[in-house]
Amino acid sequence: MRSTLYRKILLATDGSESARKAADTAIELSRLSGAKIYAVSVIDRSVYSSVPEDLDWEEEMYDRFRELAEEAVSYVEKTAKNAGLEVEPVLLEGHPADEIVNFAEKNGMDLIIVGSLGKSGIERFLIGSVSEKIFRNAKVPVLVVRAKSQ
Amino acid sequence: MENIEIKSKPRRQILIATDGSETANEAADFGIEMVGCSGAKVYAVYVIDTTPYRSVSLDKIWSKETLEEFERAGHEATSYIEKIGKAAGIEVESRVLRGNPAEKIISFAEDNNIDMIIVGSLGKGGYERLVLGSVSEKIVRHAKIPVLVVREKHRSDKKLIQA
Numbered sequence: 508m509r510s511t512l513y514r515k516i517l518l519a520t521d522g523s524e525s526a527r528k529a530a531d532t533a534i535e536l537s538r539l540s541g542a543k544i545y546a547v548s549v550i551d552r553s554v555y556s557s558v559p560e561d562l563d564w565e566e567e568m569y570d571r572f573r574e575l576a577e578e579a580v581s582y583v584e585k586t587a588k589n590a591g592l593e594v595e596p597v598l599l600e601g602h603p604a605d606e607i608v609n610f611a612e613k614n615g616m617d618l619i620i621v622g623s624l625g626k627s628g629i630e631r632f633l634i635g636s637v638s639e640k641i642f643r644n645a646k647v648p649v650l651v652v653r654a655k656s657q
Numbered sequence: 658m659e660n661i662e663i664k665s666k667p668r669r670q671i672l673i674a675t676d677g678s679e680t681a682n683e684a685a686d687f688g689i690e691m692v693g694c695s696g697a698k699v700y701a702v703y704v705i706d707t708t709p710y711r712s713v714s715l716d717k718i719w720s721k722e723t724l725e726e727f728e729r730a731g732h733e734a735t736s737y738i739e740k741i742g743k744a745a746g747i748e749v750e751s752r753v754l755r756g757n758p759a760e761k762i763i764s765f766a767e768d769n770n771i772d773m774i775i776v777g778s779l780g781k782g783g784y785e786r787l788v789l790g791s792v793s794e795k796i797v798r799h800a801k802i803p804v805l806v807v808r809e810k811h812r813s814d815k816k817l818i819q820a
C-alpha cells in the first residue's frame with residue numbers, strides 16, 4: 508500500500524445517466540483507495556421559490572424533489588454496499604452547486620466527482636450548469652465524468 | 658462486486674497534462690497519488706503551443722533555437738512527473754507534442770485509449786479562484802472521457818491523510 512491516499516470522496520448525484528457514470532467511477536476509485544463515498548443529492552428549492560405562494564403545490568413539488576433525491580442517493584448506496592464499500596447518503600437543500608461545494612469544504616472531502624450533464628443534457632459541447640459551477644468554485648479537486656464515454 | 662465493468666478492462670491509462678506550472682505539478686502530485694494503487698500507466702504530456710498566427714503554424718516561423726528551447730521546457734515539465742512516478746513505482750511515458758494544447762491533449766487521449774485526463778485548473782497566467790485556465794476548461798468541455806481538475810491551492814499534504 509502506498510503511503511498517502513485520499514480518504515473521502517463526494518459523489519454528487521441527481522439520478523441522471525451521467526451521474527450514474529460518475530457513481531461507477533467513484534466506486535472504482537473507492538475500491539482502489541478504500542475511500543469512503545459520500546453520496547450527495549441536493550433538493551433544489553430555488554427552481555420554484557419564485558412562484559406565487561401556493562402552499563399545497565409547493566409541498567407537493569417539495570415531496571417530489573425529495574423523492575427523486577432519495578432515489579438518486581439510494582441507488583449509489585446500494586451499488587456501493589454491494590461492492591463492499593463504505594458509503595454515506597447525504598441529502599441537502601438549496602442551490603445544488605453551492606451546497607455541494609460547501610459540504611465538500613466543511614467536511615474535508617478530498618475529491619468531488621460529478622457527471623458532466625444533468626437531466627437535460629444533449630450534446631458534447633454542453634456541460635451542466637451545476638457541474639460547471641462546481642469545478643469553477645470548489646477548492647477540492649473535481650473529477651468530471653462524461654455521460655457517454657467512448 | 659462482479660458487476661463493475663471497469664474492473665474487467667485491461668490496464669488503465671491516465672494522461673497527466675502539464676505546462677510546467679506549479680498548478681500542473683500539484684495536479685500531477687494528486688494524480689500520481691491517485692493512480693498509485695491501481696497499477697495504471699501514466700502518460701505525461703506537454704504541448705508546445707503552435708496555434709497558428711494567420712494560418713501560419715508558429716513552428717514554421719520559429720528559429721531552430723526557439724523550438725529547441727520549447728522542447729527543453731517540455732522535457733523539463735514532463736520529467737517532474739517521471740520523477741514522482743518513479744518514486745511511486747508507476748510507469749510514466751513522456752510525450753512532447755506540438756499544436757493547440759487542448760486539442761492535442763484530447764486527440765492524444767482518444768487515439769491512445771486513455772481512461773482519464775488530469776489537469777491543473779490554471780495555467781501559468783492564473784490568479785483567481787473564479788478563473789479556470791482556458792486550456793483546462795476546453796478539455797473539460799470537449800473530452801469524452803473523465804477529466805480531473807485539480808485546483809491551484811490544493812495542497813496534498815494538508816488534505817490527505819497518511820495511511
